Amino acid sequence: MRRIINAFTNISLFGREETKSGDVLLENAVNSPDETGIWLKFVVISDTHEEMAKIMNRIPDGDVLIHCGDFTNHGDEERVREFNDQLAQLPHRRKVVIAGNHENGFDAQFYEKAKLLTACELLNDTSIEIEGIKLYGSSWHTMNYRLFSTPPFYCEPGEETREKWAKIPDNVDILITHQPPKGFLDGRYGDVELLKAVEARNPKFHCFGHVHGGYGVASNGKTIFINAAQFEGYNGVNKH
Structure with a gap:
């Protein structure tokens, strides 16, 4: 099995220090090649x-x-195609994406929308394996901020979210969700049922965004939590 390096985009948390935890290496050598x-x-x-x-x-x-x-x-087709073109320009051999609460239509018309994203693998309560590393992606969240409609992938906290997170495989290495778990880089907007699901499975990494002000990295000693939100409020791109 290949081991994992996680690179923190636009953030300097560890300098040149390296920390080993099992078969996981954390380092901030952002563009260092693997020789x-x-x-x-x-x-x-x-x-x-x-x-x-x-x-x-x-x-x-x-x-x-x-x-x-x-x-x-807003999930506009033109903007989705633009994002796909940008992904295609990046050198990474594999690109793995989930939709968020701003991707209108991606919940109701997932397979049609997925056809627009030819440069990546779009996950929706599904898993993939990359060189022995198991990834699972899910877009569900519990933040209903609209007056007359519900945002894409919204579900009620409690029993409904428990059912969604129950689909997460026990052997997942990297969990990808849009919403944070409760208490980790979540600005108090995380989901407690998601936290329970993570603690029951202990993935090596849990990657998410959604709460822009929570950008950063944390750990409970078993899982590394990464809030990778790049957009800082509505004033610009996160510069950390």
Whole structure:
């Protein structure tokens, strides 16, 4: 099995320090090449909200790019195609994407919308395996901020979210959701049922976005939590 390097986009958390936890290596050598063939390098971003052009030249090289949703503002087809074109320009061999609450129509018309994203693998309560690393992606969230309609992928907290998170495989290595779990980089907007699901499975990494102000990295000693939101409020791209 290949091991994992996770690269933190636009953030300097560990300097040049390295920390080992099992078969996981964390380092901030953003564009350092892997000369051993041991490591599989993941780069995680989220919540680019049609602003990908501003960070294209700052996205670290790597083997796999993960985007945790909200790549558009309203899910307009033109903007989805633009995002797809931008993904195609990036050098990562694999691109893994989930939709967010701003991707209108992606819940009701998932397979039609997925046809627009030819440059990536779009997950929706589904798993993929990349060189022995198991990834699972899910877009559900519990934040209903609309007066007369519900946003895409909204579900009621409690029993409904328990049913959604019950689909997460026990052996997942990298969990990708749009919403954070309760208590980790969530600005108090995380879902407690998601936290329970994570604690029951202990994936090596849990990647998400959604709460822009929660950008950063945390750990409970078993799972590394990454809030990769790039969009800082509605004033611009996160510069951390």
